[in-house]
Amino acid sequence: MSLLLARQQTAVVNPQPVLELKNLSIAYRSGQRTTRVVEQVSFSILPGEVVALVGESGSGKTTTAQAIIGLLADNGHIEQGSILLNGVDISQWSSRRLDSLRGARISLIPQDPTSSLNPVKTIGEQVAEILAIHRRMSRKEREARVVELLTRVGLTHPQSRLHQYPHELSGGMKQRVLIAIAIALQPALIIADEPTSALDVRVQKRILDLIDELRQEFGTAVLFVTHDLALAAERADRLLVFRKGKVQEQGITAEVLRSPKSDYTRQLFADAPALTPRTAPLPSSQQAAAGHAIVVNRVSKSFSLGGKQAPAFRALDEVSFQVARGSTHSLVGESGSGKTTLARLLLGFQRPDSGQLLIDGVDIALLRGEALRQIRQKIQLVYQNPFASLDPSQTLFQVIAEPLLNFSRLSRAERQTRVLSIVDRVALPADLLQRRPQELSGGQRQRVAIARALILQPQILVLDEATSALDVTVQAQILQLLAQLQQDLGLTYLFISHDLATVRQISHSVSVLNQGKQVDNGEVGAIFARPTSDYTRELIQAIPHYVPATGQGSDHHYAG
Missing domain, CATH: 3.40.50.300 (P-loop containing nucleotide triphosphate hydrolases)
Structure with a gap:
């Protein structure tokens, strides 16, 4: 029997969704201005089901997930609609009231395992904290449960991990700790917000396999928030495609992938390398x-690890x-x-x-x-992160022209001509040149980084x-540009x-x-x-x- 068919049969026995959103709209306030960022979103998740929210940054998927668990920013609020957890509307609950649900009925696996753990608390203390909040247990019982949880998520030497700090663990190990915290009370719903985006591909597979094992064991529903379409296609029973705060389409994963209804979804799938693999042509004989x-x-x-005796x-x-x-x-x-x-x-x-x-x-x-x-x-370098690699105090013209000041004696007019030429080459509008990096999108910033690298006319x-x-x-656009x-x-x-x-x-x-x-x-x-x-x-x-x-x-x- 297929996994999806088994879940569908389970749904017949227990038809009530774990989570149901009805016409949910969310807005942010900035001064006197209110901007709606999620509009009339409706979907549900059954026990044991994986539903993926996919879409670009700013599409509203993470805001939707934050609203479910009551973690919207201070200037965010639910304008209308309902959030039903096991049939109970929690959309207007206070943060204090939601505390009784967080960890116990709804858990979050956040994106960045490094920034999500407290650096001054041991692993044992951080896993035990969720138990101390929601369960009456002796210290000895809590420690035994923590060891059991760390063992369950596949951490080696779990007894020793109790006394380690986050900086002593790898990224994959830290993410396993966060999963241990998320499953400690066997919640009905786990929200996994880009849970593997910071991990290498082998570690990513192990983490997702672990979440899937736990879901099957406990019947937990999983809301999987990601911009990685291949991961969503591989792991989710149903897909919801977000764009500009609206659901473009939703349905069973196989059906959405086979025959997407919206132009936007079709373009997303076409741009995903793992869904539409293409191989570059070999270099010509010339x-x-x-x-x-x-x-x-x-x-x-080789690098020294410190100390004369250290290898x-x-x-x-x-x-x-x-x-x-x-x-x-x-x-x-x-x-x-x-x-x-x-x-x-x-x-x-x-x-x-x-x-x-x-x-x-x-x-x-x-x-x-x-x-x-x-x-x-x-030979010039284009860095990984377009948000961190550009000087926020400089205009785009200054960012791109700076290498010319270091390597050539061109007049200002000659520098301007060179900059305008390379900006045109990377398809950036010239009227952006007096703006600062923070005023640009991620794709525009990476085009600026490429322009800066090309301004000296390198070969590599x-x-x-x-x-x-x-x-x-945006990735597809940059690869096409390259x-x-x-x-x-x-x-x-x-x-x-x-x-x-x-x-x-x-x-x-x-x-x-x-x-x-x-x-x-x-x-x-x-x-x-x-x-x-x-x-x-x-x-x-x-x-x-x-x-x-x-x-x-x-x-x-x-x-x-």
Whole structure:
């Protein structure tokens, strides 16, 4: 029997939804102005069901989730509609009254595991807190229950974890602690707000598998808030597509994916690499004949962990690969695999312990002083986060023009001409140039970051998770822009990412790093089709992707 059919049969036995929203509208006040951000939203969740809210940033999905658990910002309020929890309308309950529900009947798994745990309290204290609020238990009983919960969510050495602090745990371990807190009282509803967006793909799969196991065990309903359409397609029974505060459409996942009704939903699905996989064309023979823009030859790098007796940490161990001019080479691997270290070496921010790093035939590891500074005109960096990488005190013109002040003696008129040319190249309106970064959307800010990197007319761009902070539609626009720039300017890209679906879409070649070692390297199609290492195979299998079922019915199953 399929999982969805089993849930549908359960729903017949117990037809009352755990959660039901009826015509919910939410607004924010700013001074005398009120802006409605969620409008007439209605949906329900049955026991044991997973419903995903998907859409871009600002679409209203997180605001809807916050309203359910009573955590709207101070200037937010419910204008109309109802929120029924097991048939009881809680939409007008006070925060104090809602405290009796939070953790006991509704739990939240937040997005960022690092900022969601108290850094000055032990793990044991933080898990025990929810038990102390809602249950009468002795200290010994609470500690035993905490150990049981940490064991249940798969943390090794749970007794030892009681006395550790959050900074001593990895991101995946911290998220498991948050899940332990969320399930401590076996709530009827768990709201998972982007619960894995900060995690690597293998850890992400383990966390989602864990939530699914717990849902099946306790019959808990899950409201899954995400902008990752592949995850929603893989994990949810039903989808709700949000745009500008309104539900564009909703329905059984398989049916929405098979025949979306709105143009917006169709575009979202078309822009998601994991739902519509595409492979970049290989470099032409003319490009390959032009040689290699980057050659990495047996590069190693170690770091001291402090103290004379402490062993050195080997971040890179004899890594080698070549990148043809005009092509895109991706570095993939989990946090700590050595990707960013290698990028910093190529940019001359650090020096390797051994090996060669050739940029256009010049070993950057041998350069010093002015020679090192000048070669950076050939290789530029686009950072991950467009919200943090731009100086908020500068206008966009100043942000983009700044590299010219460092590397060339152009007149103001010449700088303005160069800036206007590159802004046009990245499809940014020139009338934005006197604005500050905070006045722009995420996609516009990343276009500014790309323009700044291109202003010196480099041959190589290092793109460090350059699209991971962007919504799927904006990400698709930036990737399309990068492809056009590569075609027009002959640029070479080193694309650093843990998003394997995007890597498969845009790359010509790929290197897979695991704990500083290169475990796979070659043409992207060959690596994805025939990985040579177990690690690469596991990474590929962990990519969330939807596989429609063949045969009758609307059910679907999961690949990987």
